[in-house]
Amino acid sequence: MSFKSIALASLLALPLSALADWQLAGDDSSVNFVSVKKSNIPEMHHFKSMSGGISDEGKAQLTIDLASVETNIPIRNERMQKMLFNTAKFAKATISTDVDAEKLKGLKAGESMAVDANVTVEVHGETKTEKAMLQVTGLEGGKLLVTTSTPIIVNAGNYKLLEGIEKLREVAGLDSISPIVPVTAKLVFMQK
Numbered sequence: 001m002s003f004k005s006i007a008l009a010s011l012l013a014l015p016l017s018a019l020a021d022w023q024l025a026g027d028d029s030s031v032n033f034v035s036v037k038k039s040n041i042p043e044m045h046h047f048k049s050m051s052g053g054i055s056d057e058g059k060a061q062l063t064i065d066l067a068s069v070e071t072n073i074p075i076r077n078e079r080m081q082k083m084l085f086n087t088a089k090f091a092k093a094t095i096s097t098d099v100d101a102e103k104l105k106g107l108k109a110g111e112s113m114a115v116d117a118n119v120t121v122e123v124h125g126e127t128k129t130e131k132a133m134l135q136v137t138g139l140e141g142g143k144l145l146v147t148t149s150t151p152i153i154v155n156a157g158n159y160k161l162l163e164g165i166e167k168l169r170e171v172a173g174l175d176s177i178s179p180i181v182p183v184t185a186k187l188v189f190m191q192k
Contacts, residue, residue: 023052024053036177050068084168110138116133132152139188147185
């Protein structure tokens with residue numbers, strides 16, 4: 001086998017994120033969502049574990065470990081994992097989009113740009129497109145900060161999560177849990 005063949009095989013064996021121009025800095029990043037119970041009681045939640053990157057070709061991907069959901073109440077974390085997300089079967093959520101990598105590379109520290117994006121969301125075996133208004137800011141050291149300018153409004157019914165919401169509502173003895181979920185993100189990507 002030639003050196004070129006070995007090198008090509010090695011590259012193909014790498015995950016997409018290993019080839020990315022930017023790698024997600026998971027400890028500096030967050031994805032938050034709000035649930036509303038009893039019609040008017042909002043509760044803030046987030047995910048503790050995620051990975052992702054932006055490739056040289058402008059393919060951006062974020063993968064969220066749904067078992068890392070954090071609600072600040074351990075029993076509620078377990079219930080969301082089992083009843084809502086069914087993490088035994090659907091462990092991850094994936095969000096992806098295409099971006100103009102050349103524009104991102106051109107951002108200097110302190111410069112920012114607004115991006116209206118169509119993001120593909122894969123959750124619970126369902127794939128849908130959501131609109132996202134994002135702000136991308138250049139940081140020192142070739143880093144990028146990507147934030148949602150406005151929350152992304154997700155309808156849980158589009159992802160076959162209504163049955164899980166109903167189970168949560170019943171076990172918690174609530175009269176309602178809204179299927180409309182605002183999601184915000186702060187993502188830091190480090191240039192490789």
